[in-house]
Amino acid sequence: MKALRIVGERQIIVREKPDPRPxxxxxxxxxxxxxxxxxxxxPYRHPRPADLEGDLIPGHEPCGIIAEVGPDVRxxxxxxxxxxxxxxxxxxxxxxxxxxxxVCVNRRASYGVGADxxxxxxxxxxxxxxxxxxxDFSFVDGAVMACQxxxxxxxxxxLEASGRDILVVSGLGPVxxxxxxxxxxxxxxxxxxxxxxxxxELARTFGAIATLDPAAGSPAxxxxxxxxxxxxxxxxxxxxxxxxxxxxxxxxxxGRAAIVGLGSSEFRMPxxxxxxxxxxxxxxxxxxxxxxxxxxxxxxxxxISLSSVITHYFPLDQGPDAFxxxxxxxxxxxxxRFD
Numbered sequence: 001m002k003a004l005r006i007v008g009e010r011q012i013i014v015r016e017k018p019d020p021r022p023x024x025x026x027x028x029x030x031x032x033x034x035x036x037x038x039x040x041x042x043p044y045r046h047p048r049p050a051d052l053e054g055d056l057i058p059g060h061e062p063c064g065i066i067a068e069v070g071p072d073v074r075x076x077x078x079x080x081x082x083x084x085x086x087x088x089x090x091x092x093x094x095x096x097x098x099x100x101x102x103v104c105v106n107r108r109a110s111y112g113v114g115a116d117x118x119x120x121x122x123x124x125x126x127x128x129x130x131x132x133x134x135x136d137f138s139f140v141d142g143a144v145m146a147c148q149x150x151x152x153x154x155x156x157x158x159l160e161a162s163g164r165d166i167l168v169v170s171g172l173g174p175v176x177x178x179x180x181x182x183x184x185x186x187x188x189x190x191x192x193x194x195x196x197x198x199x200x201e202l203a204r205t206f207g208a209i210a211t212l213d214p215a216a217g218s219p220a221x222x223x224x225x226x227x228x229x230x231x232x233x234x235x236x237x238x239x240x241x242x243x244x245x246x247x248x249x250x251x252x253x254x255g256r257a258a259i260v261g262l263g264s265s266e267f268r269m270p271x272x273x274x275x276x277x278x279x280x281x282x283x284x285x286x287x288x289x290x291x292x293x294x295x296x297x298x299x300x301x302x303x304i305s306l307s308s309v310i311t312h313y314f315p316l317d318q319g320p321d322a323f324x325x326x327x328x329x330x331x332x333x334x335x336x337r338f339d
Contacts, residue, residue, distance in 0.1 A: 001016070001017055001018070001019045001120055001121040001122050002014055002015070002016060002017075002120065002121050002316050002317070003015060003016075003017045003057045003119065003120035003121070003316075004057060004058055004059070004119040004120065004316065004319040005055065005056065005057065005058075006043055006044055006047055006051055006052065006056075006058055007052065008047065008052070009045065009046065009047060010044060010045060010323075010324075010327065011320075012044060012058075012319055012320050012323050013319075013320070014316065014317055014319050014320075017055065017057070017120065019121075019122050020116070020122055020123070020124035021068070021070075021124075022068050022069065022070030022073075022124065023070050023071075024070055024071045024072045025070060025071075025072050025073060025126060025127050025128075026070040026073070026124055026125065026126055026127065027066050027067075027068065027069050027070060027073060027076060027124075027125055027127055027130065028066070028067045028068040028122050028123070028124055028125070029062065029064045029065065029066055029067065029082060029084065029122065029123045029125050030064045030065050030066075030067040030121070030122055030338075031062060031063075031064045031118055031120065031121055031122065031123060031336075031338050032063055032064040032065060032139035032142075032337075032338050033062075033063045033064070033138075033139040033140045033142065033143035033335055033336065033337055033338065034059050034061055034062050034063070034118040034119055034143055034335070034336045034338075035061040035140075035143040035144060035146070035147075035148070035310070035333055035334065035335040035336070036059075036061070036322060036323065036326045036333070036334045036335070036336075037060060037061055037147050037148060037174075038173055038174070038175070038261075038263075039060075039262065040058055040059065040060070040112065040323075040326075041323070041326060041327055042262075043058070043113075044058075044323055044327065045327065050114075056114070056115075056116060056117075057112070057116040057117050057118075057119055057120045057123075058112050058117050058119050059111075059112045059117035059118035059119030059120070059336075060086035060110060060111050060112035060113065060117050060118060060146070060147060061086070061118060061143045061144070061146040061147045061148070062083070062084040062086070062111070062117070062118030062123055062125075062143065062146055063081075063082070063083050063084070063133060063139045063140070063141075063142030063143040063145075063146060064081075064082065064123070064139065064338075065079060065080065065081055065082070066078050066079060066080045066082060066130075067122065073127045074127075075127075076127060076130060080130075080132070081132070081133040081135070081139070081142070082125075082130045082131065082132060082133055082142075083130075083131045083132075083133050083142040083143075083145055083146050083292075084111065084118065084123065084125050084129050084130065084131070084146060085101070085129045085130075085131055085146070085289045086110050086111040086112060086117070086118075086129075086146060086147060087101065087102060087104070087107060087110050087286060088107060088108045088109065088110055088111065088115065088126065088129065089101045089104035089106070089107045089108075089128075090104055090105075090106035090107065090108075091128055092106070093105050093106050099288050099290035100288050100290075101288055101289055101290075102285050102286045102287060102288050102289075103285060111123070111125070111129070119316065119319065119336065120316070121316065121338065131289055131292050134296055136300065137296065137299075137306070138307055139337075140306075140307040140310060140335060140337065141299075141305075141306040141307050143335060144174075144178070144306040144307060144309060144310070144333065144335075145292065145295065145296075145306060147286065148174050148175050148178055148309075148333070149178050149295060149299075149306050150286060150287030150291065150292065150295055151175050151178075151260060151284075151286050151287060152175050152176075152178035152179040152181075152182055152235075152237075152260075153178075153179075153182050153287065153291075153295050153298065154284060154286070154287035154288070154291060155179075155235055155258035155260055155282075155284040156179060156182050156183055156186060156235065156258075157291075157294075158258060158282065158284065159233045159235065159256055159258055161182075161183050161186045161187075161188045161233055162186055162187050162188060163186075163187030163188065164187075164232065165187075165188040165189070165231075165232040165233050166188070166189050166191065166227050166230075166231045166232050166233075167183045167188035167189065167190050167191070167231065167232065167233050167234070167235070168190075168191050168192075168193065168223065168231040168233070168234040168235070168250050168251075169183065169190055169191070169192045169193070169203070169208070169234075169235055169237065170193045170234060170235065170236040170237060170238060170243045170247075170250075171193070171194060171236065171237035171238030171239075171240070171243060171261055172192045172193070172194035172196065172199040172200060172202065172203045172211070172237075173194075173199065173237060173238070173329065174309050174332060174333040175237040175260060175261075176192065176194065176199075176203070176235075176237040176238075177199070177202055177203060177206055177309050177332060177333075178306070178309055179235050179237065180192055180203045180206045180207055180208050181206045181207060181304050181308075181309070182298070182304070183207075183235075184206065184207030184208070185207075185298070185302040185304060188233070189209050190203075190207060190208045190209060191208065191209065191210045191211070191212065191223060191226070191227075191231065192204075192208040192210075192211040192212070193211070193212045193213075193214055193219050193243070194211070194213075194214075194238075195213060195214055195215050196329060196330045197213070198330045198331065199329075199330065199331075199332075200212075200213065202311070202332055206308075206309075210226055214242070214243075218246075218249075219246055219249075219250060220246055220249035220250050223250055229252050230249075230250055230251055230252040230255070231250050231251050231252065231255060232251075232252060232255055232256070233251075233255060233256050233257070233258075234247060234250055234251055234255065234256075234257040234258070235257070235258045235260060236257060236258070236259050236260060236261055237260045237261045238261045238263055239260075239261030239262045239263025239264050240261070240263050240264060241264050241266065241268050243261075244259075244264070244267055244268050244269050245268055245269060245270070247269055247273075247279070247281075248269060248270055248273025248274060248277060248279060249273070251277065251279055252277075253277040253278060253279075254277070254278050254279070254280075255277070255279050255280070256279070256280040256281075257279065257280070257281050257282075258282055258283075258284050259281065259282070259283045259284065260284055269281075309332050309333045310332060310333045310334070310335045311331045311332035311333065311334070312325050312326075312331055312332070312333075312334045312335070313334075313335055313336075313337050314334065314335070314336055314337075315336065315337070315338075315339075316336050316338065319336070322334050322336060
């Protein structure tokens, strides 16, 4: 089969690799769509030795059809349409048993990070990682759901975003654009922040009532020119230290913020703002797989086209071009489509 491999800084190649065969409890999924996530760009831009050793296939946003079923697999058949939950978990700890696999305390290497991922024609998957793709959603919708749609929806559900809220979406990459879609459908008035004019325009098409350019001056001053009291809630998707630093200036006292982005290893926000404004701040890690039916239903009821966040499609043969496009940080989502 054809598969991608990172071989150096901003270097990725297409090569041949033996087709996987399933062992006990495993299935082989034929890829129909596999999208590029912002976290896929971290090892692409700055690969660690572990990223270059061995023969690892990147990609963790898989959607396809079961092509082969191994021994001891129950409830799944060849031809089933599936989304793959990329975080590999133990299934036994308290969090896994209570529907919070996303915070499993015994998790193993995720697909695409330590275990072969989805940027290939076929993918070996443990059966507990499979989630059903409803018939009324496309394979591309499924690839978007595999990581980023759930990553956007889950913190908004925890924030309880609603028509009462001015909601700031900080960072308008694919997760931020999906948060704009979901937040708008929840009734919130969404204000997006991003330095990319292209992404600000996309956010407006997805429902943002205003967008701010941090390069044009203080985002807080720009926001308060529109809403003098500031925002009620905020979702931060960029991971940038500069974005963290202004959270307290953007939010009203008693405001709430969800931190999603992992662009920086350190979080920096003035402590005085956090304490004296009594801001509620929480981190959020992808989404529990138990929530997927709720997200499908929300998208269905609000006629949200998950695949509309995709702005560029590539065949796997053009893997290097696809990653270069995603690396510009000016586009919507980039997706491999397998015909």
